[in-house]
Amino acid sequence: MRRLKWLRSTAASAVLATVALGGLGGGEAAAQSKQLTLCWAAWDPANALVELGKDFTKQSGIEMKYEFVPWTSYADRFLNELNSHGKLCDLIIGDSQWIGGAAENKWYVKLNDFFDKEKISMDDFVPATVVGYSQWPKNSPNYWALPAMADAVGWTYRKDWFSRPEIQSAFKAKYGRDLAPPKTYDELKQIAEFFQGREIDGKKVYGAYIFTERGSEGITMGVTNVLYNYGFSYDNPKKPYQMQGVVNSPEAAKGLEFYKELYKCCTAPGMTNAYMQEGLDAFKSGQVAMQMNWFAFFPGLYKDPNVGGDKIGFFVNPAGPNGHFTQLGGQGISVVATSDRKDDALAYIKWFAQPAVQQKWWQLGGYSALKAVVDAPDFPKSAAFAPQFLESMGIVKDFWAEPSYAQLLLDMQKRVHDYVVADKGTAQQALDLLVKDWTKVFKEQGKQVASQ
Amino acid sequence: MSEPAKSRDARRVRGLSDRTIAWLFVAPTIALLLAINIFPLVWMIRLSFTSLNLSMSYLPLRFVGLDNFTDILTDEDVWFRLQTTAQFVIWSVALQVVIGYGLALLINRQFRGHSFWTTIILLPMMLSPAVVGNFWTLLLQPQIGPFNYLISLFTGVPPSSFSMTGQVSLAPWTIVLVDTWMWAPYVMLICLAGLRSIPDYIYEAAEVDRASPWRQFWSITLPMTMPFVMLAVLFRAIENFKMFDMVNLLTSGGPGSTTELVSITLKRAAFEKWRTGYSSALAIILFVTVFGAANIYVKALNKVKQR
Numbered sequence: 029m030r031r032l033k034w035l036r037s038t039a040a041s042a043v044l045a046t047v048a049l050g051g052l053g054g055g056e057a058a059a060q061s062k063q064l065t066l067c068w069a070a071w072d073p074a075n076a077l078v079e080l081g082k083d084f085t086k087q088s089g090i091e092m093k094y095e096f097v098p099w100t101s102y103a104d105r106f107l108n109e110l111n112s113h114g115k116l117c118d119l120i121i122g123d124s125q126w127i128g129g130a131a132e133n134k135w136y137v138k139l140n141d142f143f144d145k146e147k148i149s150m151d152d153f154v155p156a157t158v159v160g161y162s163q164w165p166k167n168s169p170n171y172w173a174l175p176a177m178a179d180a181v182g183w184t185y186r187k188d189w190f191s192r193p194e195i196q197s198a199f200k201a202k203y204g205r206d207l208a209p210p211k212t213y214d215e216l217k218q219i220a221e222f223f224q225g226r227e228i229d230g231k232k233v234y235g236a237y238i239f240t241e242r243g244s245e246g247i248t249m250g251v252t253n254v255l256y257n258y259g260f261s262y263d264n265p266k267k268p269y270q271m272q273g274v275v276n277s278p279e280a281a282k283g284l285e286f287y288k289e290l291y292k293c294c295t296a297p298g299m300t301n302a303y304m305q306e307g308l309d310a311f312k313s314g315q316v317a318m319q320m321n322w323f324a325f326f327p328g329l330y331k332d333p334n335v336g337g338d339k340i341g342f343f344v345n346p347a348g349p350n351g352h353f354t355q356l357g358g359q360g361i362s363v364v365a366t367s368d369r370k371d372d373a374l375a376y377i378k379w380f381a382q383p384a385v386q387q388k389w390w391q392l393g394g395y396s397a398l399k400a401v402v403d404a405p406d407f408p409k410s411a412a413f414a415p416q417f418l419e420s421m422g423i424v425k426d427f428w429a430e431p432s433y434a435q436l437l438l439d440m441q442k443r444v445h446d447y448v449v450a451d452k453g454t455a456q457q458a459l460d461l462l463v464k465d466w467t468k469v470f471k472e473q474g475k476q477v478a479s480q
Numbered sequence: 481m482s483e484p485a486k487s488r489d490a491r492r493v494r495g496l497s498d499r500t501i502a503w504l505f506v507a508p509t510i511a512l513l514l515a516i517n518i519f520p521l522v523w524m525i526r527l528s529f530t531s532l533n534l535s536m537s538y539l540p541l542r543f544v545g546l547d548n549f550t551d552i553l554t555d556e557d558v559w560f561r562l563q564t565t566a567q568f569v570i571w572s573v574a575l576q577v578v579i580g581y582g583l584a585l586l587i588n589r590q591f592r593g594h595s596f597w598t599t600i601i602l603l604p605m606m607l608s609p610a611v612v613g614n615f616w617t618l619l620l621q622p623q624i625g626p627f628n629y630l631i632s633l634f635t636g637v638p639p640s641s642f643s644m645t646g647q648v649s650l651a652p653w654t655i656v657l658v659d660t661w662m663w664a665p666y667v668m669l670i671c672l673a674g675l676r677s678i679p680d681y682i683y684e685a686a687e688v689d690r691a692s693p694w695r696q697f698w699s700i701t702l703p704m705t706m707p708f709v710m711l712a713v714l715f716r717a718i719e720n721f722k723m724f725d726m727v728n729l730l731t732s733g734g735p736g737s738t739t740e741l742v743s744i745t746l747k748r749a750a751f752e753k754w755r756t757g758y759s760s761a762l763a764i765i766l767f768v769t770v771f772g773a774a775n776i777y778v779k780a781l782n783k784v785k786q787r
Contacts, residue, residue, distance in 0.1 A: 111534045243732035298622035300646025431536045435753040450736025
């Protein structure tokens with residue numbers, strides 16, 4: 029009996045203690061240190077940013093904490109965080125396509141007043157980056173981010189292979205012209221076919237590396253580089269959201285067919301779901317003659333002991349029959365609206381916008397979008413890939429930046445991958461289905477979609 | 481605690497009945513269950529009748545009735561994904577049962593070192609699906625992966641001429657293969673429990689009756705282990721219907737949408753496209769499907785047990 033009483037007493041005390049502790053836990057006020065958390069993708073430029081951020085800490089006394097997530101889960105992770113009004117990030121370097129949703133959903137702090145107060149002018153930044161990373165609605169003076177990391181798709185090639193006399197003469201004998209970095213996609217395909225399966229230094233090599241990744245954004249970020257140059261547009265510039273005959277024009281279908289041909293003829297085996305890292309691996313291991321990838325990786329590739337330095341060359345995305353564009357990458361830096369440390373976060377942006385900091389950012393391996401840096405007379409000579417980067421930033425086009433961009437992107441991933449990798453249907457059918465998908469998304473969003 | 485305080489506590493609990501104390505014990509669990517299971521379920525049912533899209537939460541929330549359900553059930557793509565899932569479940573569970581049962585029969589023979597081999601066989605199921613997905617991706621890599629070289633050794637086909645995860649004809653079989661490799665040991669374990677539960681005297685009686693080993697298998701072993709096999713089928717079928725991580729890592733649902741299981745479609749709709757209303761409706765349809773099928777199956781299982 030005495031034992032039973034003891035049990036009862038203990039049980040009741042345990043339950044009461046649990047409830048009491050729970051209550052206390054909820055009300056606990058954590059001591060807050062001067063610290064900012066910056067969220068971005070885990071890649072080479074992020075390491076440069078960590079290095080750069082040490083200067084900010086030295087000057088302001090604010091510790092910088094970083095939350096870097098691999099690209100394949102970057103959008104999932106941070107859009108989830110923003111959607112759920114989380115407080116993980118004070119500052120976020122968000123992808124260019126997020127800007128519409130971030131502005132409409134008020135995930136980011138609008139920066140117009142801050143820019144006015146601190147005399148930060150968007151005229152001082154490369155125009156494409158301002159439109160791409162900062163403005164929503166596009167081409168309106170509403171700023172939600174400071175251009176932080178300019179980027180675009182470019183190409184690397186094996187300069188050492190291209191310059192070998194025996195390879196040069198074999199190419200000339202076959203195509204009647206010198207082997208040089210391609211200016212058009214037809215030239216690129218010829219070069220890729222020439223290298224495909226060729227033995228160099230006792231090793232079988234392949235023509236080109238292109239993006240084919242299915243899960244996130246890979247194949248879309250690859251195929252658009254060809255589509256733009258064959259005549260693809262997202263909508264009719266005179267009739268917004270009118271996509272019929274524009275997205276699925278015969279020219280666009282030819283562009284899609286070309287991408288598939290390039291994939292079939294000239295890529296290494298197994299590249300059915302490959303994005304940035306697979307491209308870097310293929311190039312660094314001496315497997316491919318040419319590689320499509322983001323400029324952000326080029327400083328690292330240039331430093332690579334095996335394929336960097338004199339062995340690597342860079343070229344701008346080649347032109348197509350109907351234009352010369354390249355896919356915009358890169359991001360702007362924004363203050364997260366739910367942050368408790370908005371003032372400190374704004375102080376970081378103010379510091380980051382300074383020309384001296386931007387100059388150092390470029391030197392460390394980041395890509396500044398500040399005109400004072402990229403328009404400086406010595407900029408083209410400051411890195412082997414700087415001239416190509418400058419040219420590319422003048423011809424960029426970006427994917428939809430609508431709040432519904434994720435649906436639009438995943439629809440394109442599916443339709444393009446189905447056609448290019450899984451051999452399903454024709455290019456025209458894939459684009460027709462894409463128009464159908466996108467029309468549905470825009471209608472759900474309440475947009476008027478004209479059919480012609 | 482001081483003596484007077486102790487006696488105050490004792491007085492306070494003295495009036496509590498056993499039932500009250502039992503309730504106090506289970507109350508936190510029930511509260512937790514309500515908070516993390518029941519409430520989200522009810523909330524999800526509510527959301528499935530709305531137009532909510534979290535990437536456009538600034539749009540007014542509209543009640544759309546059964547529109548989301550109609551959209552799903554009339555969407556050809558969803559039906560394809562369900563077919564893909566059904567094929568994956570059927571083939572992987574069938575192979576796991578055959579291989580798992582076979583392994584259980586082997587392990588059940590008390591040969592030398594059988595404990596060691598049991599441990600070795602069980603290793604795959606102890607790994608995380610994420611790890612399995614990643615290392616099979618490497619094993620199946622057409623240029624450096626040993627799997628292609630192994631196939632090449634036996635068939636003479638050049639190793640880099642085919643891609644197990646990248647070809648439409650091979651990718652579905654690849655996910656079946658990897659899942660079978662990982663989970664056949666689990667089926668083996670359940671079947672082994674069934675085999676060990678058969679009393680020896682039944683076999684001794686069969687020996688006396690001069691029943692052949694084949695006859696013993698068909699008349700004793702298989703019927704008496706059938707409830708265990710059926711249980712393994714139930715567990716594996718439910719798990720495979722929900723399969724996400726391993727397939728996502730191996731193929732991301734590709735090439736194209738060849739291996740896109742319905743769980744991947746659901747994840748994409750809910751957490752990539754942020755179509756909350758639509759994905760809630762899809763989740764309910766899947767839940768009802770699994771729940772209904774499992775109930776029918778459990779009834780069949782009970783009948784087999786009663787035989």
